[in-house]
Amino acid sequence: MHDKQVRRRRAVLALLVGISLILLTAYFGESPSSPLHNVQRGIVEVLSPVQQGASTVLSPVKDVAGWFSDTLNAKSQRDQLRKQVDNLTKEVDLYRQQATITEQLEKQIKLDNSNSINTYQPVAADVIGRDPTLWYQTITIDKGSDDGVGFNDPVTGYGALVGKVTTVDPTVSIVTLITDHTFGVAAEVLDAGGDTGILVPAVGNPNQLLLQDLPGHAPIQPGLPVVAAGFQDGSLSSLYPAGIPIGQVGNFNTNELLSNQQVPVTPQADLRHLSVVQVLTRLSNNTARAQVGP
Amino acid sequence: MKAHMKLVWRLVALALLTVVVQESAVSQISIFGVSADLTPLVVMSVGLLAGSMPGAIMGFGTGLLVDTVLVQTLGVTSLLYIPIGYWAGRLREVRDPAHGLIPLVAGAAATAFVGLGMTVIQFLLGVESPVSLLLVQQIFITVLVNTLIALPVYALVRKVVAPALPDDPRRRRRRAYTTGGLSPLQQPSKRLGHMTRGS
Numbered sequence: 192m193h194d195k196q197v198r199r200r201r202a203v204l205a206l207l208v209g210i211s212l213i214l215l216t217a218y219f220g221e222s223p224s225s226p227l228h229n230v231q232r233g234i235v236e237v238l239s240p241v242q243q244g245a246s247t248v249l250s251p252v253k254d255v256a257g258w259f260s261d262t263l264n265a266k267s268q269r270d271q272l273r274k275q276v277d278n279l280t281k282e283v284d285l286y287r288q289q290a291t292i293t294e295q296l297e298k299q300i301k302l303d304n305s306n307s308i309n310t311y312q313p314v315a316a317d318v319i320g321r322d323p324t325l326w327y328q329t330i331t332i333d334k335g336s337d338d339g340v341g342f343n344d345p346v347t348g349y350g351a352l353v354g355k356v357t358t359v360d361p362t363v364s365i366v367t368l369i370t371d372h373t374f375g376v377a378a379e380v381l382d383a384g385g386d387t388g389i390l391v392p393a394v395g396n397p398n399q400l401l402l403q404d405l406p407g408h409a410p411i412q413p414g415l416p417v418v419a420a421g422f423q424d425g426s427l428s429s430l431y432p433a434g435i436p437i438g439q440v441g442n443f444n445t446n447e448l449l450s451n452q453q454v455p456v457t458p459q460a461d462l463r464h465l466s467v468v469q470v471l472t473r474l475s476n477n478t479a480r481a482q483v484g485p
Numbered sequence: 486m487k488a489h490m491k492l493v494w495r496l497v498a499l500a501l502l503t504v505v506v507q508e509s510a511v512s513q514i515s516i517f518g519v520s521a522d523l524t525p526l527v528v529m530s531v532g533l534l535a536g537s538m539p540g541a542i543m544g545f546g547t548g549l550l551v552d553t554v555l556v557q558t559l560g561v562t563s564l565l566y567i568p569i570g571y572w573a574g575r576l577r578e579v580r581d582p583a584h585g586l587i588p589l590v591a592g593a594a595a596t597a598f599v600g601l602g603m604t605v606i607q608f609l610l611g612v613e614s615p616v617s618l619l620l621v622q623q624i625f626i627t628v629l630v631n632t633l634i635a636l637p638v639y640a641l642v643r644k645v646v647a648p649a650l651p652d653d654p655r656r657r658r659r660r661a662y663t664t665g666g667l668s669p670l671q672q673p674s675k676r677l678g679h680m681t682r683g684s
Contacts, residue, residue: 203538207545207567214549215560219610227559234553242509242554249510256514320508321520322555329555331508358556365556398619463515 223358232360235331239319239363243333246319257464311345311432311471314338318465319363328368328392330354332468335362339472343430348468351436351459352376352419356470364470368462369400369437376431377420378402378456380440382410387420390437390456400438400456407449415440417456432471492649496531496539499645500547503527508554519626522596524551526635528566529595530642532573533588535650540570558610565602569595592635593628600624 218227316338320331334340336359344356346366354374358365367373370392378390380402386409393399402417417440421433441455448454503523512520528547532540548563573591576582601624 200538204541204567204571207541208564211545211548211560211563211567213560215558215564218559231553231556231559235556238505238554241505245505245509249506253510253513256516260515318513320554321512322508322557329557331555463518464513466513 232358235358235363235365236360239331239333239360242319242331242363243317246317253466311473312339313347313469314340314472315467315469316340316364317467321465328354328371328462329357330366330368330465330468332364332366332470333362334470335360335364337361340364340470341472344473345431345435345471346468347435347460347471348462348465349460351438352431353458353460353462353465353468355430366468366470369458370462376437377429378417378437379420380405380409380411380454381416381418382412384410386411388453390417393455398457399441400458401453402440402456403451403453405448405452405454407452409448411440411448411454413440413442489651492535492539492646492651495645495649496535496543497546499527499531499642500543500550504547504550504554507551516630517626519623519630521630521634522599522627523634523638524548524562525566525569525595525599526592526631526638527642528570529573529591529635530588530639531646532570533577533591533639534643534646535574536578537571537574540572540574541567542570544568544570561603561606561610564606565599569598586636588639589632589635592638593632596628596631597624600627 214227221227314334316332316334318330319333322329332346340356340359342356342359345352346354346356352369354366354368354371356364357367369376369390372392374392376390377387379385379387384406386405388402388405390400390402393401405411417437419429419431419433419435419437421429421431421435436459438456438458441457443454507523511523514520524547528540528544531543535543544566545563548561548566549559551557551562552559573595576587576591604620604624
């Protein structure tokens with residue numbers, strides 16, 4: 192009797208592990224339109240109203256916890272922000288002047304602005320789910336294809352790029368954040384030379400990105416803003432509009448830039464506390480779009 | 486059979502509720518830069534209360550639900566949660582620990598196992614993952630946060646699951662002590678029968 196119980200227990204354990212391994216192997220090798228992915232999306236679609244409801248019902252709890260967390264960090268943030276405001280006020284005056292000149296010059300040379308941020312229609316969405324681990328950097332939002340959201344649409348939060356839409360259902364979408372290992376974006380440092388590189392996540396560190404493939408002698412300083420470079424080549428254009436803020440260059444050793452041609456970048460958006468985001472949907476979608484590989 | 490189905494339904498509802506609450510609320514609350522993870526704690530609690538087989542099945546189901554809701558690679562989380570439920574159940578079956586802080590220790594172990602296990606699986610699946618100090622630090626803080634909430638989570642799970650269990654461990658222990666069943670050494674007269682001085 193005891194032996195029978197032991198055998199049954201071991202058989203169930205082996206069966207469960209076996210099913211997990213089969214699912215893992217099948218899912219890993221399948222395309223996003225495969226039956227397993229479709230079933231998964233169907234279940235997400237069914238559960239999304241429940242998640243939305245739970246998110247709304249539990250929002251007071253989240254707010255209270257967020258209030259405690261914010262209060263603990265408020266003092267250091269205040270000092271930091273005061274310094275930032277001083278610096279930014281000076282910069283704004285300079286940029287306003289430059290923007291006027293740029294606008295005039297663009298008109299004179301008839302510059303192609305079809306990939307600028309103005310060609311996108313922002314759709315506001317609430318974050319209704321979040322992956323808690325360091326590995327899967329995704330969030331679930333309460334807007335889908337019914338609201339005009341499309342696959343690969345850029346997503347912004349706190350005024351900066353936070354990710355792109357990777358799964359779209361009629362009423363809900365999954366956003367992969369810029370700290371996911373699959374992410375890569377052509378980015379530009381707003382230094383004197385406007386040096387561009389490829390921005391990839393520092394995997395295992397959700398608070399940092401790496402701007403790679405920079406010129407070794409680029410005049411880059413910590414604190415300089417980093418924006419999406421955007422590109423357009425015939426009918427092929429970047430997934431992300433040019434000029435969309437991403438973050439700031441972090442502290443680095445000059446030797447790191449010389450030897451590895453890379454600098455750390457701190458994301459502007461607080462990716463751990465996103466509650467509302469904007470999906471930049473395309474008004475006219477007659478061009479093919481591409482992302483730089485990590 | 487009816488009691489058995491009652492337990493199954495309660496476990497299904499518990500898994501659904503846990504995953505929805507975790508993804509909709511708990512994961513959006515940041516404590517020292519990390520979020521608590523209720524799911525391994527619930528699986529561990531079910532294992533401790535119901536045994537190895539229900540624990541392993543609960544681990545499989547909850548893991549599958551987490552992977553589905555987050556549109557992740559199916560099977561990864563299940564693979565990590567099955568051993569948690571199974572080992573917690575085996576702990577109950579083999580040792581039957583009576584100490585009130587057992588869920589706390591088991592919760593810490595389960596969370597650490599998930600953190601380290603996920604690192605290994607991601608590495609095997611091809612994610613370039615330098616073992617950064619921050620990663621180790623975040624796993625450590627998550628273990629601490631989960632340890633703090635392990636006891637309340639266990640108490641809640643016990644409240645849900647215990648009425649449907651065929652044999653409540655606490656009730657069984659209490660009965661064992663009052664009837665002198667656990668150790669015959671405690672009541673030698675009963676074990677050896679009636680003995681006279683001369684015999």
